[in-house]
Amino acid sequence: MELSLTQAAALLGKTRRQVEYLIKTGRLTARKVGTRWVIDDAELPLSPGQRQARERKASALHGVADEVLQQVAPRTRYSLRDLNAFREALAIFESGRNSLPQDHAALALIRECLDDLAVGCHRFGYRTKADAYSRARDRASLAVCALMVEPHNAAEPLIERLEQTLIPSIAGLLRRTERSTRE
Numbered sequence: 001m002e003l004s005l006t007q008a009a010a011l012l013g014k015t016r017r018q019v020e021y022l023i024k025t026g027r028l029t030a031r032k033v034g035t036r037w038v039i040d041d042a043e044l045p046l047s048p049g050q051r052q053a054r055e056r057k058a059s060a061l062h063g064v065a066d067e068v069l070q071q072v073a074p075r076t077r078y079s080l081r082d083l084n085a086f087r088e089a090l091a092i093f094e095s096g097r098n099s100l101p102q103d104h105a106a107l108a109l110i111r112e113c114l115d116d117l118a119v120g121c122h123r124f125g126y127r128t129k130a131d132a133y134s135r136a137r138d139r140a141s142l143a144v145c146a147l148m149v150e151p152h153n154a155a156e157p158l159i160e161r162l163e164q165t166l167i168p169s170i171a172g173l174l175r176r177t178e179r180s181t182r183e
Contacts, residue, residue: 002038002039004037005019007039008041008044011041012045020037029043080117080118080122084169085117085136085166086121088169089110089136090114092158093107093110093111093114095161096154099154100154101152104146104150104152105143106144106146106158109143110139110140110143110162112139113136113139113143116139120132126178129177130174130177130178133173134174140162144163147159147162
């Protein structure tokens with residue numbers, strides 16, 4: 001980092017004139033930018049205590065960085081598990097499977113929604129990806145309709161999650177995919 005004469009003087013515990021003298025005698029390296037002196041902070045002479053403190057800080061920083069880098073798993077390729085919409089649809093499906101009759105139409109539609117999200121996630125072409133996500137959103141909407149048409153006492157929380165979480169999440173996937181087709 002580049003420091004002005006005043007900043008360097010404050011760090012060294014000297015006056016501005018003393019820093020100018022150090023530059024003039026060659027004991028401190030500085031360069032002139034226009035009419036101002038600029039001093040690289042790495043060039044400042046350090047007392048033994050300052051040097052030890054800087055080394056301790058650097059080694060602690062390296063230790064933390066090494067620890068963090070070891071904790072970070074190698075980056076996997078794009079996965080279906082990365083999609084928030086898929087995770088939410090799966091949670092809704094499991095919740096519905098535990099609370100609705102097994103032959104309820106909404107369960108089949110949510111299952112098809114999961115299938116469409118999986119297809120869309122692994123499609124390469126943006127158009128086919130968008131089509132799969134659009135089908136998933138349609139199936140989630142139809143699941144809401146099925147829950148309203150075939151009432152059940154456990155339907156309300158599922159409707160809420162479908163409308164407030166899953167469908168907007170799929171809409172976000174569609175927006176992102178459509179934005180990519182325009183670019």
